[in-house]
Amino acid sequence: MKNILIVAPTSRENKNIRLAIERKGEQLKNRYTVAYSGIGKAAAAATIMRELLQAEKLYDLVAVIGYAAGSLGFKQGEVVVPSRVQYHDADIPEGFIPEITDPRNLLGNEDITVFTGDSFVNARSVAEIKARFGVEKAIFDMEIGAIAIACEMAGNVPVLAVKVISDVPEDGHTELSYEEFANTWVDFSPILDKVENF
Numbered sequence: 635m636k637n638i639l640i641v642a643p644t645s646r647e648n649k650n651i652r653l654a655i656e657r658k659g660e661q662l663k664n665r666y667t668v669a670y671s672g673i674g675k676a677a678a679a680a681t682i683m684r685e686l687l688q689a690e691k692l693y694d695l696v697a698v699i700g701y702a703a704g705s706l707g708f709k710q711g712e713v714v715v716p717s718r719v720q721y722h723d724a725d726i727p728e729g730f731i732p733e734i735t736d737p738r739n740l741l742g743n744e745d746i747t748v749f750t751g752d753s754f755v756n757a758r759s760v761a762e763i764k765a766r767f768g769v770e771k772a773i774f775d776m777e778i779g780a781i782a783i784a785c786e787m788a789g790n791v792p793v794l795a796v797k798v799i800s801d802v803p804e805d806g807h808t809e810l811s812y813e814e815f816a817n818t819w820v821d822f823s824p825i826l827d828k829v830e831n832f
Contacts, residue, residue, distance in 0.1 A: 636664045636694040638829065639685055643671050643678065643777045646816060647700035654822040663830050667693075674752050675780035682784040686791060695741070696785050696793050697829045701800035701816055702748065703755050703774040703807075705764060710807075710815055712799045713824050715742035715832075719778045719795065722763045723751035738782040741794040741832065747772050748795055750779030757803045773797055796828045 642648035648670040655666055667689075671681035686693065708714070720737040728735065737747065749763055755774045764772060778795050785791040800815045801807035 637691055638664050638666050638695045638697055639682075639689075639693045640666055640668045640829065641671050641678070641682065641696060641698045641777070641781060642668060643673050643698075643700055643775075645670060646820075647822075650820050650822040651699055651826065654826040657823070658826060658830075671777060671781075674776050675750065678777035679780040679784045682781050683788060686785070686788040692789075693791055696781065696791055698775075698778050698781055698793065698795045698797075699822065699825050699829070700775075700797060701812070701819075702797035703760070703812070704799040704802050705760055705770075705772050705774075706802065706804045707771040708773065708799045708802055710799055710801065710811075711819060713828060714746060714773055714797050714799060715744050715828055716740055716746040716748040716773060716795055716797070717742040717744060718747040719782050719793075720747055720749055720767070721751060721779045722749035722767070722774070723753065733783075738779070738786065738793075740778075740782065741792050742796075748778050748797065749774050750776060752776060754809065755803055756808075757806075760803050773799065794829065794832060796825045798825060 669685050671678045718737045801812040
């Protein structure tokens with residue numbers, strides 16, 4: 635049985651994953667602690683460091699769950715387990731501060747990068763990010779990059795990201811599309827199953 639810290643950036647994600655864990659009950663294979671981090675890199679990093687330093691028992695894994703935007707090639711409701719994370723908003727010359735700009739590996743098994751930044755993405759910014767980093771498909775969030783750095787600094791705790799695609803900006807989705815999807819896709823059992831069976 636693994637001791638896993640699940641990080642939920644929003645109150646809605648926090649509620650949904652807690653309900654999924656409660657429903658699964660004694661069928662769970664692992665032991666879970668759920669932390670509500672808040673949105674953005676600073677809040678996420680601070681939450682993770684607090685949780686890791688105050689834990690009575692070391693965590694085997696940190697799993698970041700919830701909603702994420704996707705590029706063309708993804709559809710709403712698709713659950714994605716990316717294998718890399720990288721900041722998209724670190725405007726620093728290549729190789730100058732690699733501890734900030736270099737990608738970090740995640741435990742995911744899909745050849746997908748999640749790009750983290752302190753802003754919502756739209757069709758234009760998604761296209762720019764894909765062109766700048768030379769990728770055809772990617773997903774986008776506001777926390778995973780900072781969480782990966784914090785976990786690395788706290789003793790190389792492995793990080794798994796399990797995200798459901800809430801919106802595809804290049805397909806015309808907006809923050810209203812995200813809101814509508816998040817109000818209806820509330821059963822986080824598929825996300826929990828990915829963490830349980832990874």
